[in-house]
Amino acid sequence: HVFILSLVTFSKNLNMIEIRHHTFGQPIIILEFDDSQEVIIYNDKLDSIFNHPEIQDRKVVILSLIGAFRGGKSFFLDYCLRFLYAHFPSINNPNKVTSFIFKKDDTWMGEPDEPLTGFSWRSGTKRDTTGIIMWNDVFLHTLDRTGEKIAIFVMDTQGLFDNESTPADNSRIFALGNLISSIQLLNLMNRAQEDHFQYLQFATEFAKFAGSSMIEKPFQNLTFLIRDWNNDDEYSYGTAGGNKYIKEVLSPNNCNNQELQSVRETIFECFNKIECCLLPYPGKIVASRKNYDGRWSEMNEEFRSELKTFIEFLLMPDNLIIKQINSIDVNVKDMSQYLKNFFTIFQS
Ligand code: GDP
Ligand code: MG
DSSP states (O other): OHHHHHHHHHHHHHHHHHHHHGGTEEEEEEEETTTOOEEEEEHHHHHHHOGGGGGGEEEEEEEEEEEEEOSSSHHHHHHHHHHHHHOOOOOTTSSOOOSSSOOOSGGGOOOOOOOOSSSSSOOOSSSOOEEEEEEEEEEEEETTTTTTEEEEEEEEEEEEEESOHHHHHHHHHHHHHHHHSSSEHHHHHHSHHHHHHHHHHHHHHHHTTTTOSSOOOOOEEEEEEEEEETTTHHHHHSHHHHHHHHHHHGGGGGOOOOHHHHHHHHHHHEEEEEEEEEEOOHHHHHHHOOOOOGGGGGSSSHHHHHHHHHHHHSSSSGGGGOOTTTTTOHHHHHHHHHHHHHHHHOOO
């Protein structure tokens, strides 16, 4: 009995080590706005993430999340990191996972009372650094469907896309996020509004400017991630209700204003695929307790379960999207050069 018990504790501990990701990486600022809104680019930091010799020929997958301050973005990405560390090897953790075996149970979410670490989050009501932040560890996988080797990067944004920034700033940031990422999430509170759609339209102008071909759709996938959804009678939580919802709000038939109609048409022309996920309110502790540390035992069960389902859907290998530019798959070596070019254009 004692033997079995100690084996159970041992494997539990192993599991914990596997998902305690703060030891394997840290968030690094690669693009920053200073106090006078000048753009500072840290190419050396970018190189430190992209220049590992063993990943140069891998195809790139970049997950990015953009949206207003204090929308639970970093919180969401930290749970994505837990999923990634539990299922994929990474540069700093090469031996922990040998091949992808989906953990259907809750184990990838960590221990119920494990404080959340990763991208800095819940840093108060004042925004700190403004910029684009990357996780400096890279996840490695070989796709079953094609045998292609991929490298998965995770990107957070901070202090951008806020009330304090102008619509023009927001559009540029949104466009940049789309140019950089292959899986772009747009984090919104409560619902999708008209001004959000207009960002999307402006963004296409920036993409033209950045030299991306307009023959093909310039952007890949866009997923609206709507938090604190409170209309689940009409549209259920998750992607089923979400996709139905976004299809309806984006339908050009749903508005009689000419301008709004053209905004909607542009959106469909620019993105390969548009999806949406509706997440429930996480509960009072998550939403407002000051010293809440991110543990999942204090989430509303409905929220925890939807969060889990959506992250599993998003990051399942079959759903990982390789970054393409002008319809061509991009590898790590070329991506770091593209990033520098996009940033330089952004800076000017
Ligand atoms: P960010 O500024 O968008 O990166 O937001 P953070 O991830 O730092 O989270 C800000 C606050 O929102 C934290 O106190 C979180 O506990 C809380 N939070 C996380 N997810 C949600 C959610 O889905 N709804 C609400 N209302 N709050 C959330
Ligand atoms: Mg944040």
